Amino acid sequence: MLSRFLRSSLKTRVRPTSFFRSSHIISVHRDTDVNNPNIPFEFNAENLKLAESIISKYPPQYKKSAVMPLLDLGQRQLGFTSISVMNYVAKMLDMPPMRVYEVATFYTMYQRKPVGKFHIQVCTTTPCQLCNSDSIMETIMHELNLQPGETTPDGIFSLEEVECLGACVNGPMIQVNDDYFEDLTSEKVVEVLQGLKEGKDVHVGTATRETCEPIKGPKTLLTDKAIDLSKFTREDL
Ligand code: FES
Numbered sequence: 292m293l294s295r296f297l298r299s300s301l302k303t304r305v306r307p308t309s310f311f312r313s314s315h316i317i318s319v320h321r322d323t324d325v326n327n328p329n330i331p332f333e334f335n336a337e338n339l340k341l342a343e344s345i346i347s348k349y350p351p352q353y354k355k356s357a358v359m360p361l362l363d364l365g366q367r368q369l370g371f372t373s374i375s376v377m378n379y380v381a382k383m384l385d386m387p388p389m390r391v392y393e394v395a396t397f398y399t400m401y402q403r404k405p406v407g408k409f410h411i412q413v414c415t416t417t418p419c420q421l422c423n424s425d426s427i428m429e430t431i432m433h434e435l436n437l438q439p440g441e442t443t444p445d446g447i448f449s450l451e452e453v454e455c456l457g458a459c460v461n462g463p464m465i466q467v468n469d470d471y472f473e474d475l476t477s478e479k480v481v482e483v484l485q486g487l488k489e490g491k492d493v494h495v496g497t498a499t500r501e502t503c504e505p506i507k508g509p510k511t512l513l514t515d516k517a518i519d520l521s522k523f524t525r526e527d528l
Pocket of ligand 1: 459
């Protein structure tokens with residue numbers, strides 16, 4: 292009787308979708324040949340200058356506030372945020388290395404291992420998921436024969452599943468390196484991948500709209516004429 296109840300209860304709890312992925316995000320460091328503390332890292336002359344200018348924006352006692360842009364700078368120079376990049380930034384900002392590791396492991400913008408020439412981040416948070424981000428992820432996985440967290444053998448593409456990238460109104464969307472591709476369909480995302488692979492100029496931004504106006508067209512500011520604000524504000528302003 293009990294086993295029958297458990298069976299039927301389990302049946303009703305089975306997820307209605309067959310598309311299920313585990314997180315691949317690295318939250319711990321494991322030394323590898325390309326990522327271990329014995330590999331030296333320091334900013335090149337240009338980035339050192341940039342780092343100094345970033346640090347100078349903060350009062351000396353709060354220079355650790357520069358940790359995020361400095362990690363980003365290190366990642367852009369090396370290609371990923373290695374343990375040596377983190378240790379170097381910690382030293383530069385007089386921070387305990389653990390505080391830097393905490394930042395680098397919290398934000399998905401920091402790649403903790405080498406990535407492809409085109410690093411694809413697919414947002415699958417609720418607003419994008421409601422607009423079918425699962426089909427975008429499935430298409431990319433199928434087209435590139437990749438699982439999230441992997442890089443293609445030729446080093447061209449790497450794939451990652453991430454949380455909200457702040458373009459919810461134009462979901463589903465992906466980020467490739469520094470560019471956003473929005474309002475995607477499976478067909479559109481295949482076009483983007485093909486274009487990138489062939490080195491073509493790919494259309495960045497929304498695939499169907501001008502910006503983020505309502506799908507069925509703008510509802511306000513419908514006139515081309517500039518608005519004369521003086522009609523709406525006090526004369527003394
Ligand atoms: S939920 Fe996808 S960008 Fe915000």
